[in-house]
Amino acid sequence: xxxxxxALRRDLLLAARRRSEVVTALFFFVVxxxxxPLGIGPEPAMLRRIGPGVLxxxxxxxxxxxxxxxxxxxxxxxxxxxxxxxxxPFALLVAGKIAAHWLLCGLPLVLLAPLLGLQFNLNPGELQxxxxxxxxxxxVLSLIGAIGAALTLGVRGGGTLLALLVLPLYVPTxxxxxxxxxxQSAGLGSSAQLSIxxxxxxxxxxxxxxxxxxxxxxxxx
Amino acid sequence: xxxxxxxxxxxxxxAPILPGWARTTLDSTYTDAQTTPIPASDRRRxxxxxxxxxxxxxxxxxxxxxSRGDRTLFADLSLSLAPGRWLQVGGINGAGKTTLLRTLVxxxxxxxxxxxxxxTPIRAAGEDFRRACLYLGHHAAVKDExxxxxxxxxxxxxxxxxxxxxxxxxxxxxxxxxxxxxxPTSVLSAGQKxxxxxxxxxxxxxxxxxxxxxxxxxxxxxxxLMGELIGAHLAQxxxxxxxxxxxxxxxAGEFVGLAA
Numbered sequence: 001x002x003x004x005x006x007a008l009r010r011d012l013l014l015a016a017r018r019r020s021e022v023v024t025a026l027f028f029f030v031v032x033x034x035x036x037p038l039g040i041g042p043e044p045a046m047l048r049r050i051g052p053g054v055l056x057x058x059x060x061x062x063x064x065x066x067x068x069x070x071x072x073x074x075x076x077x078x079x080x081x082x083x084x085x086x087x088x089p090f091a092l093l094v095a096g097k098i099a100a101h102w103l104l105c106g107l108p109l110v111l112l113a114p115l116l117g118l119q120f121n122l123n124p125g126e127l128q129x130x131x132x133x134x135x136x137x138x139x140v141l142s143l144i145g146a147i148g149a150a151l152t153l154g155v156r157g158g159g160t161l162l163a164l165l166v167l168p169l170y171v172p173t174x175x176x177x178x179x180x181x182x183x184q185s186a187g188l189g190s191s192a193q194l195s196i197x198x199x200x201x202x203x204x205x206x207x208x209x210x211x212x213x214x215x216x217x218x219x220x221x
Numbered sequence: 222x223x224x225x226x227x228x229x230x231x232x233x234x235x236a237p238i239l240p241g242w243a244r245t246t247l248d249s250t251y252t253d254a255q256t257t258p259i260p261a262s263d264r265r266r267x268x269x270x271x272x273x274x275x276x277x278x279x280x281x282x283x284x285x286x287x288s289r290g291d292r293t294l295f296a297d298l299s300l301s302l303a304p305g306r307w308l309q310v311g312g313i314n315g316a317g318k319t320t321l322l323r324t325l326v327x328x329x330x331x332x333x334x335x336x337x338x339x340x341t342p343i344r345a346a347g348e349d350f351r352r353a354c355l356y357l358g359h360h361a362a363v364k365d366e367x368x369x370x371x372x373x374x375x376x377x378x379x380x381x382x383x384x385x386x387x388x389x390x391x392x393x394x395x396x397x398x399x400x401x402x403x404x405p406t407s408v409l410s411a412g413q414k415x416x417x418x419x420x421x422x423x424x425x426x427x428x429x430x431x432x433x434x435x436x437x438x439x440x441x442x443x444x445x446l447m448g449e450l451i452g453a454h455l456a457q458x459x460x461x462x463x464x465x466x467x468x469x470x471x472x473a474g475e476f477v478g479l480a481a
Contacts, residue, residue, distance in 0.1 A: 006378045013375070017366035078360025079379075081328060086379050087352040093379065221329050 003088045007096025008103075015104050021069060022104045029062035029109055033116045044121040051120025052130060052181035059109045059134060060170050063141040066105040067166070068159045070097065070149045071216065081220050094216065095209040098146045106138030126181050129190045133180040136197040137173045143208035144169050150215035173200060278304050278353070278428050279339055280325065280460060286333035287320050294320055295479055298334070304428075307451065307461040307471060312479030318464040319359070319433055321479065325462060326356040326431050338429075352381075355427035359434050361414045365407035369393050369417045372406060373424065382425050392423040397443060412438045422450055430454060432463040445470055 015022055036054045037047055074080045074097075083093045113134050114127040122130065148166035152158035180193035281301035287294045294317030302308050310318045323329040325336055327343045327350070336343050338350040363372050370389045377384040390402045396416045398409075406414060415438045422430065430451070436444045448470030451461050455471075463469065 003381075010375050010378065013371070014364060014366055073364075076360075077364065078358050078362035079364070081356070081358055081360070082362050082376065083379055084328065085326060085351055085354065085356050087348050087381050088379065 003092040004096040004099060006088070007083075007093040008100045011097055011100030012103065015100070021066065022108075025062045025065045025105050026108050026112070028065055029058050030112065030116065032058040032061065034119065037119050047119070048121040048185070051117060051122050052126075052178040054120070055113055055116060055130065055134075056137075056174050056178045059113070059138060060141060060167070060174060062109060063105050063138065063145060064163055064166065066101060067145045067149045068152075068162055070101050070146060071153050071219075072149075075153050075219065080216060084217065084220060090216075091209045091213040094146070094213050098142055098209065098212070101146065102139050102142040106142050110134045110138060122181070122185075126184050129184040129194075130181045132194060133177045133190070133197060136194060136201050137177040140173050140197070140200050140204045141170060143204035144173075146212045147208055147215060150212045150219060153216065153219040173197070176200070278458070278460065280336070280429060280462075281340070282325060282334065282336045284334035285321075285324060285331045285336070287317060287324055287329065287331050289317075289320065296333075298477070300475075300477055302460050302462065302475070304458040304460060305455050307455055307463065307474035309469060309474055309476050310462065310464045310479065311476060316479040318479060321477070322356070322431050322433050322462065322464060323358075326354055327351075328356070353428040354431060355421065355425055355429070356431040357418055357421065357433065357435065359437065361418050363406055363414050363417050365405065367406060368403045369398055369406055369409070369420070370402040372417055373420055376421055377424055380425055384424055388424065389420075392420045393417070395423055396420040397446065412440060412443065415439060416443060419447065419450075422454075428459055430459065430461040430463075432461065434465060435463055436465050436467055436469070 033055055036050065040046060040050070071080060074083070084090050086093065110131055113130055117127045117130055145162075145166050148162045148169070152162045152165065155161060176193045176196045180190040180197065183193055184190040279301060281299075283299050285298040286296040298321070300308065310321055312318050320329060324331050327336065338346045338353065341350075343350045362376065363369075364375075367375065370386055370393065373389040373392060374384050374386070377389075393399075393402045393416075396419055398413060398416055398420070401409065401413065406417060409417070419435065432451075435447055435451075439447065444467075451463075451469075451471055454461060461474075
């Protein structure tokens, strides 16, 4: 646990020194979500229908923005080698970095989502489910994304490759995340979708740090 | 005994890239006793007083082979290093010096052979080896956004060594960065950034120092200081392995030359 906190604290300190990167992803999320009502027109029923999907797709893309930087600078300046050689378990240091990525690129989206959801005429119950679904889903996005970021580390044009690699893997999270809000508005209750999101999260928390570590070891060889 | 000496000589003859004189200095404490099957009648020998005992800390490499693409950088390279000794890895640019160092610390798995720490393969030694080993590569591993003090503290935190601001500042003063501890590292020169990295030698306890080009970008004073640091480390029974193109200000050590 201490090991995770060390890596987490370090990445948060670094992010505090280059705030623009964090703000960019957040601003991207806000702008993309706000463009849809402007483009489609102010028809409440239509907006309410597409709202959850739009918010989730925007969250997916915003998470993707920060991923190439997750390991790139540590790889370029040799810090990643030092982490691999540290007496602390490398997988836990990597887990700390992923946790930092979620705190910086995932959690702000969760907190902003209800505000943006108002644009889509979502009612309080739906906003609550949306937030809960994002709270369970965005860590999955960071965890799966980290595997992709580690696999494309040091590859030229890695950013595009990363998107191609990771976006298909985001599909289940997207389906159940957006589905939870839709089920809620249809009056079916969202517990099934939220449970599946929770299961995805448990699976990702367990496997993703190890898969990421294995990919990073190959990258620094 | 004769059997062991013979197997030792065979092992030496298998290392063609070592210059002749190095073959005699290297392996001065190295024996194949742990790897070569010993006849039952001789099993007791390694523990007899006349036989050189395995030192408390020892790094040894056994028949290493590494290649990059189609090119074999080195093959059948065996070496050993005892406490208080240092090893210089020589060779022209691209000969594989960095690859050898990275193989010895476990960053690059060798194609063949193995590296052992106290006769345990380094992968099995795991945390014990990583705690004992400090590898400083030719990347600075220093963040421009952080100050030298923060860089040093973060590096130590990753290695599990507690370090406060005062201790970090003290180490930086000793390495010649007086008054620059709280500047952003981005304003420091290449040599000063290098000193930030080398300050880790002062604050991170380690038995084995593996240094890739430790004298690069340093001025003459800093080179002398590094020589003193490595000398003091060896005097305390530490081990050091380094690559350098300039003569190191150190007492005579051992040498491995890599052919291009």
